Amino acid sequence: GFLFSEPRFLLIEELREPAIYFSILKAIAFGRTRLNEIVQETGISDPHKVNKYLSVLRELRIVKREVPITEDKPHKSRKGIYLLADPFFRFWFRYVLPNMSYLEEGDLNYVWQEKIKPSLNGFTGFIFEDICLQRLKNLNRKNILPFKARSMGRWWNNKEEIDIVAYDNQQSFIFGECKWKNKNVGLNELYDLERKADNFFDAKQKYFALFSKSGFSEELTNLSNQRKDILLFD
Structure with missing residues (x-):
């Protein structure tokens, strides 16, 4: 229903190149939180390009950048990581988007037992x-x-x-x-x-x-x- 496809509609409306943004958000949802990890995971070879996409996602408040709390100059810190700001988006990109074909077929039990349940404790933690x-x-x-x-x-x-x-x-x-x-x-x-x-x-x-x-x-x-x-x- 509504929650099943809402992030997709929202982002397609807001963003010019949804496929690229989706690949970045999915990478972050799977724990690739540093810039170099996102570059590797998405296959976008230019880190400056990825940075540009991340800036747009931060402006939309879909992604947030965190640095260790003791950093003196957070905006200049090289220890920054990127996280999905909203728990619902985290869940959607971690579990719904990658399993969309199973969910569309109504194979909910398989998705729960094989795709969600094994890693849910870490996600909830x-x-x-x-x-x-x-x-x-x-x-x-x-x-x-x-x-x-x-x-x-x-x-x-x-x-x-x-x-x-x-x-x-x-x-x-x-x-x-x-x-x-x-x-x-x-x-x-x-x-x-x-x-x-x-x-x-x-x-x-x-x-x-x-x-x-x-x-x-x-x-x-x-x-x-x-x-x-x-x-x-x-």
Whole structure:
């Protein structure tokens, strides 16, 4: 129905070369988020051309560019990645467009079992990160966090990534990890987050926020009652 073909109609109306834009959006939906990966995946040999198409998609707010939250000059950063701004578009380009022929034949069960279900947890996990970040931003607005954060977002380098990093001008940091999985989060996840924070950040005060779809282990819950720097959200 409407949702099945809406992105196609919308983009054909808005864009002059829909096939090229579709190939770029599909590449991003499948996790090719860096410029060189998009160039490779789409087969468009000229990176400047791809950049031009990405600029149009950003103007339409279909695509957003993200850089690690600690970058001083975000617009000049070479660490930028491109993401589909809307979860519905992410789903459509990841699962509907590539399987259009099966869906048009009414083969919904095959698409669900073979194409969607195996990777749905990873897809949902990324959206869960967005929800966790929004939750932390809301708490920050209400002054409920241990300090007033000035910036908040994802962080990564070429070795590691942290789902959420929030900080102020006084070198206080919150490091957050978001786990969308069917078992509870335990001490291992906390220790891994602490290790990443120690390796890459010079912080005077550190807090660790863990978000879980399936709750927390007894050991982690007990430890969080003893330590004021552990924040648990489920």
